[in-house]
Amino acid sequence: MNPLLDQPIPNLPNLNLPKVVIVGAGFAGLKLARALRNSDFQVILLDKNNYHQFQPLFYQVATAGLEPSAIAFPLRKIFHGTPNVSFRMAEAERVDPVAKRLYTDIGYIDFDFLVLAMGADTNYFGAKNIEYYSSPMKTVSEALYIRNKIISNYERAITISKMEDRKSLMNMVIAGGGPTGVELAGAMAELRNNVFPKDYPELSFKNMKVVLIEAGPSLLAAMSTEAQSHALAYLKELGVEVLLSTKVQDYDGKLVLLEGREPIETQTLLWAAGIKPNRIAGFDQIHYAGNGRMLVNEYNQLFGLESIFVLGDQCLLPGGEFPKGHPQVAQVAIQQAKNLSRNLFRLVNGQELGPFSYKDLGSMATVGRKLAVVDLPFIKFQGFFAWLTWLFVHLMAILGMKNKLFIFLDWSWNYLSFDPSLRLLIKPKYVRASERKELIEEKSS
């Protein structure tokens, strides 16, 4: 075991206030930490990364429309001038619920209240080959990897003389017809239609496929039938091949095998077909639902553990409107965090807690330039105005004026120029010292 675990996390201020430890700075964790700024709680916010990620726009990073920095926000900067909130870049490893202690890779910390907001990761449903060969997109790093992979594939495609051999580098297959899959497929089709032919005049794009595969009978299963049928029509307009009621059987890095259909040649299978909650060690099996989400009451408290809360994608409130858990979307996470922040104040004041109730503000997905589908509680609409709504809502949700401004300019530029400009294959030259030594010796021998 890590020797660091035997010491408390060092250099934390000694505030003599009730300690709220928050694991994860996604929508839920960040919202809660912000709500507790300059309050009578000492907040310790932990995340694996030193930034908050704006998941709804990952697909634009993957398709070269936005820089990672436009949708990633340095956490330390958010908490400038708030001495009651400390951020640590750390990996949470285990909870001791009885001792009220959290173990991390930089030491342990004793909490008065623990909030787990660890989100979800890609679910391959046990398919090892798919996990091995396909590309997930649940972090901004993975989105950047997809961008690099696609550009690499095209640079390779152009060095191959036979059309047949090039196909698998050029075709793109996206598994999962939720918002992520739909948005990725639309953006990829636009790259093929407008950008790649100019970048690679020597390649023929009429045979290049963009395929979207969905196991269920319709796209955007959580949205209205109007949204579903419009999204399908928009994708077809862009030239996306949509295969509904189709399951990916297997994938070997070159050939996507489908149930009852011809296989598809591609070296790019993007997997957006499912998520599963992240886990932390230390809890008995009784705290988990069958799908891995942690069972909480209407205050997001773990059953029987009053000082431990679970938020967002990671939790499940049984017996209510959503037997499998609330939708794993930003709004649920944010609303639960808001409710919990109020309840924490009530808890220390001995007041009665208020239950969480979900207010569905609606959902939306963009399919391409000028095309989106929007379901609001009282109205559903699609097309250009829906796309403007989508732009506006996402721009407002983005953290920080500078990011808002730069994304707005980026979008305007891309819209006017038809040409997202980030087709760069840049990787930080990050080589472990031991490898570098070998490289150097190799070079000089």
Place this chain on the structure above:
Amino acid sequence: MNPLLDQPIPNLPNLNLPKVVIVGAGFAGLKLARALRNSDFQVILLDKNNYHQFQPLFYQVATAGLEPSAIAFPLRKIFHGTPNVSFRMAEAERVDPVAKRLYTDIGYIDFDFLVLAMGADTNYFGAKNIEYYSSPMKTVSEALYIRNKIISNYERAITISKMEDRKSLMNMVIAGGGPTGVELAGAMAELRNNVFPKDYPELSFKNMKVVLIEAGPSLLAAMSTEAQSHALAYLKELGVEVLLSTKVQDYDGKLVLLEGREPIETQTLLWAAGIKPNRIAGFDQIHYAGNGRMLVNEYNQLFGLESIFVLGDQCLLPGGEFPKGHPQVAQVAIQQAKNLSRNLFRLVNGQELGPFSYKDLGSMATVGRKLAVVDLPFIKFQGFFAWLTWLFVHLMAILGMKNKLFIFLDWSWNYLSFDPSLRLLIKPKYVRASERKELIEEKSS
């Protein structure tokens, strides 16, 4: 040997024009390729990366002021709609000057004219330990690595309880007092003075050192004494410790050993103390000067090989004003490329070639917010107006309206907010398939 070498580079258009093959898309190579757009030459431009890098601003990437994408330009985009120019991302490996054939990792190509514009890389002067442990900054990837390394070090420093142990993570040492070293030192000092104390309120910065080491007796050796003394004064004002006439003796990743001085504890030694020209196989030793640059005549032709030209950092014109070669700066590369483009037209028309003559447009370096030094042929000035001049000149030199606009906004924002916002530790999640398999097996076992 690579089996690919035995085939010609595929998918190149068949234009029946004299073929100019350009190796390297730095200032020289890119300038030449642009000058030959839509001409009666077929141009094949090769580079290891799919983008042109704007070297003068690497230090701003390393210090979180600019995104890599702001100073890297996708090469394919530059050559949209110019069917006589083809770009290939490839590594040039060997020249056969007699057969007029260039071998690369994607195949060979036969040329009528070959232009080597491969630039230079970091020179460690044979010091293996320094090469092993220090960080170079000759590519945008390396600059990004420096940014990630510094942020990692600070995130680690905060998890260490003893002040003594933290020092080596916080101190920064820069070797080399040329423009790169001066600019890095200034920008690092500003991070320490203005940004890090807000990001890491738990750390004490008064003991954190930024040290600039120069082996010669003055900074900015190629500039005027006014520029030198002002740069030194500005750096001291920012709190940089400047050690002149001091050589780095050795470095083990923790301790910088200096001749006749106390060693300095640091895990961050940035090496900007020298460059050496890149090389390609296939030429006899007689073509090289002692410092590794290739000997050319006043037309940038290799001696005895009329169809092969060498430009910029990689070449040396003996017997002139610069016995060790022209200064290795952008202006020389750009002017040589311009002259060569004219000469290529003359060559095919049987006209007499025009010799290269260097017009020194001056040089400048920025030391920090509002401070720079500028030497123009007829006037030298320093301070705020020099800084504005520096901003303007670099903004104009940047390729593309969008990049100009975004960098201008970034600079304005940083200037007004005192807070470069790119303190993100983002790496594309790039793991080789074989490693990923191991990781997955490890996780599930």
